[in-house]
Amino acid sequence: xxxxxxxxxxxxxxxxxxxxxxxxxxxxxxxxxxxxxxxxxxxxxxxxxxxxxxxxxxxxxxxxxxxxxxxxxxxxxxxxxxxxxxxxxxxxxxxxxxxxxxxxxxxxxxxxxxxxxxxxxxxxxxxxxxxxxxxxxxxxxxxxxxxxxxxxxxxxxxxxxxxxxxxxxxxxxxxxxxxxxxxxxxxxxxxxxxxxxxxxxxxxxxxxxxxxxxxxxxxxxxxxxxxxxxxxxxxxxxxxxxxxxxxxxxxxxxxxxxxxxxxxxxxxxxxxxxxxxxxxxxxxxxxxxxxxxxxxx
Amino acid sequence: xxxxxxxxxxxxxxxxxxxxxxxxxxxxxxxxxxxxxxxxxxxxxxxxxxxxxxxxxxxxxxxxxxxxxxxxxxxxxxxxxxxxxxxxxxxxxxxxxxxxxxxxxxxxxxxxxxxxxxxxxxxxxxxxxxxxxxxxxxxxxxxxxxxxxxxxxxxxxxxxxxxxxxxxxxxxxxxxxxxxxxxxxxxxxxxxxxxxxxxxxxxxxxxxxxxxxxxxxxxxxxxxxxxxxxxxxxxxxxxxxxxxxxxxxxxxxxxxxxxxxxxxxxxxxxxxxxx
Numbered sequence: 001x002x003x004x005x006x007x008x009x010x011x012x013x014x015x016x017x018x019x020x021x022x023x024x025x026x027x028x029x030x031x032x033x034x035x036x037x038x039x040x041x042x043x044x045x046x047x048x049x050x051x052x053x054x055x056x057x058x059x060x061x062x063x064x065x066x067x068x069x070x071x072x073x074x075x076x077x078x079x080x081x082x083x084x085x086x087x088x089x090x091x092x093x094x095x096x097x098x099x100x101x102x103x104x105x106x107x108x109x110x111x112x113x114x115x116x117x118x119x120x121x122x123x124x125x126x127x128x129x130x131x132x133x134x135x136x137x138x139x140x141x142x143x144x145x146x147x148x149x150x151x152x153x154x155x156x157x158x159x160x161x162x163x164x165x166x167x168x169x170x171x172x173x174x175x176x177x178x179x180x181x182x183x184x185x186x187x188x189x190x191x192x193x194x195x196x197x198x199x200x201x202x203x204x205x206x207x208x209x210x211x212x213x214x215x216x217x218x219x220x221x222x223x224x225x226x227x228x229x230x231x232x233x234x235x236x237x238x239x240x241x242x243x244x245x246x247x248x249x250x251x252x253x254x255x256x257x258x259x260x261x262x263x264x265x266x267x268x269x270x271x272x273x274x275x276x277x278x279x280x281x282x283x284x285x286x287x288x289x290x291x292x293x294x295x296x297x
Numbered sequence: 298x299x300x301x302x303x304x305x306x307x308x309x310x311x312x313x314x315x316x317x318x319x320x321x322x323x324x325x326x327x328x329x330x331x332x333x334x335x336x337x338x339x340x341x342x343x344x345x346x347x348x349x350x351x352x353x354x355x356x357x358x359x360x361x362x363x364x365x366x367x368x369x370x371x372x373x374x375x376x377x378x379x380x381x382x383x384x385x386x387x388x389x390x391x392x393x394x395x396x397x398x399x400x401x402x403x404x405x406x407x408x409x410x411x412x413x414x415x416x417x418x419x420x421x422x423x424x425x426x427x428x429x430x431x432x433x434x435x436x437x438x439x440x441x442x443x444x445x446x447x448x449x450x451x452x453x454x455x456x457x458x459x460x461x462x463x464x465x466x467x468x469x470x471x472x473x474x475x476x477x478x479x480x481x482x483x484x485x486x487x488x489x490x491x492x493x494x495x496x497x498x499x500x501x502x503x504x505x506x507x508x509x510x511x512x513x514x515x516x517x518x519x520x521x522x523x524x525x526x527x528x529x530x531x532x533x534x535x536x537x538x539x540x541x542x543x544x545x546x547x548x549x550x551x552x553x554x555x556x557x558x559x560x561x562x563x564x565x566x567x568x569x570x571x572x
Contacts, residue, residue: 013475014390014394014475016476017476018387018402021387021446021450022402024379024439024443025406025447027443028440028443029444030405030412031420032420032421033412033416035420036417036420039419039420046423096312097312099305100305101308102309103309103312109558110316110320113551113554114322116550116551116554116561117504117547118503118505118506119504120504120525121546121547124543125322125543128325128329128536129325134341135341136325139341139342143340170319175565178565179565182563182567231413231415233415233506234506234507238526252415256415259419265419268419269416269420272413272416272419275415279411283411
């Protein structure tokens with residue numbers, strides 16, 4: 001292998017490779033992120049030229065802000081439900097579609113297809129499915145004689161958050177499935193042959209071979225679903241805007257309305273800072289804990 | 298018939314049934330687009346009486362579909378081109394060299410994956426506004442490039458670390474400049490990573506809602522997503538116009554998906570499993 005010289009000229013040429021990406025990323029993304037830590041400590045209203053530095057007052061305020069605590073609770077509930085259900089459904093789906101079915105290519109495409117739609121389109125579709133009168137869900141319930149179960153799904157604080165969880169599952173279960181399938185295909189067939197010789201049954205094979213070897217895709221699916229749910233905004237915004245009675249208010253919808261509807265930019269940004277630490281802690285913890293139990297084929 | 302084969306057939310039947318239920322929302326939106334207002338009041342799963350395209354014609358006109366489709370295509374294509382170019386260029390030395398500076402820069406870029414974009418929103422709005430880039434194509438393209446760069450660099454660097462250096466070194470020995478060597482010997486090799494980056498970034502840009510909501514409100518600059526959203530606001534919820542709008546917005550994606558299905562699914566699997 002040729003020796004790489006590390007002269008100044010060489011570094012200069014590599015700097016040119018990195019510079020465009022570095023400038024765009026720093027100025028348009030990371031710069032504003034860092035600035036927002038400062039804004040979160042001001043009372044800026046987004047319009048006036050002046051802003052006062054208020055230190056950590058916004059954060060102290062958040063700790064006793066009922067709307068924020070409710071949003072925080074909803075965000076956690078939403079995230080836990082999505083992570084558990086999405087993976088809980090995607091694993092059996094992936095196992096089934098890894099089997100020797102004739103239609104498996106088509107079936108995979110069907111289950112994956114909602115993932116290419118915009119959350120906005122998915123949101124509006126389900127907004128209509130959940131409509132109280134003419135909606136698909138209530139019409140179906142009436143048609144099968146379960147008319148008593150009819151609900152204004154998104155309009156009832158008891159159901160709204162769960163109704164949105166169902167939308168998210170419909171859209172992304174196929175996405176997780178695809179990642180699991182890719183992992184399943186990398187498990188060597190000899191393991192199963194050896195298990196057959198030892199007389200292991202289907203459940204035993206799943207528990208002792210498949211599941212442990214699915215750890216890498218489980219890690220990534222859990223992390224992706226967690227980050228995605230903590231950041232979820234579009235579907236909630238177009239279906240309920242956080243209502244009814246804040247039943248679906250999450251940190252992102254609260255951030256958006258605080259900053260852009262109520263012009264409390266400083267206070268809104270402090271919600272963003274809390275969100276940043278949440279995402280950071282959750283993803284670092286998960287990667288650390290889940291990686292530790294990964295085994296490789 | 299042995300048990301294993303019978304089990305497979307049962308499993309297949311169950312999966313087909315599940316997929317049919319899963320597919321209902323698709324059938325439902327398409328069926329709705331052909332229904333007259335009277336039919337829309339009927340049972341949601343019933344077939345439309347006839348294939349009337351009136352709703353589509355009205356929506357096409359009222360949504361100014363050619364304009365918003367053009368905007369979406371232009372912004373998505375430009376953002377993807379910028380990401381592929383700048384992402385692969387930056388990832389190349391970051392994947393090949395390892396000393397403190399390069400390692401730091403790599404982490405510096407990758408850290409962006411964990412930062413929620415919402416955190417940057419408020420200051421970014423102020424900044425972009427001050428530069429008079431609100432309601433401009435290049436403003437939107439810059440934002441999409443910036444927020445997708447961490448993922449692009451991560452995918453390119455991951456891929457490059459697993460590829461040999463011989464070709465580019467041969468190119469240097471032949472007297473190629475660093476950039477020329479990159480272009481002839483590296484860029485063609487990273488094609489699979491380019492496909493993954495292009496797929497993931499096209500999807501996230503095409504479908505994005507929050508950036509056009511803040512930065513592209515001007516009538517002539519709207520993307521499909523934001524036009525649909527504004528459409529609901531401006532015309533109350535006129536479902537007979539909204540449904541065709543949704544179908545129209547999905548058709549280009551669905552067409553691309555049907556052609557590229559294998560690569561899209563592979564790209565997403567590769568992109569995620571590496572993460």
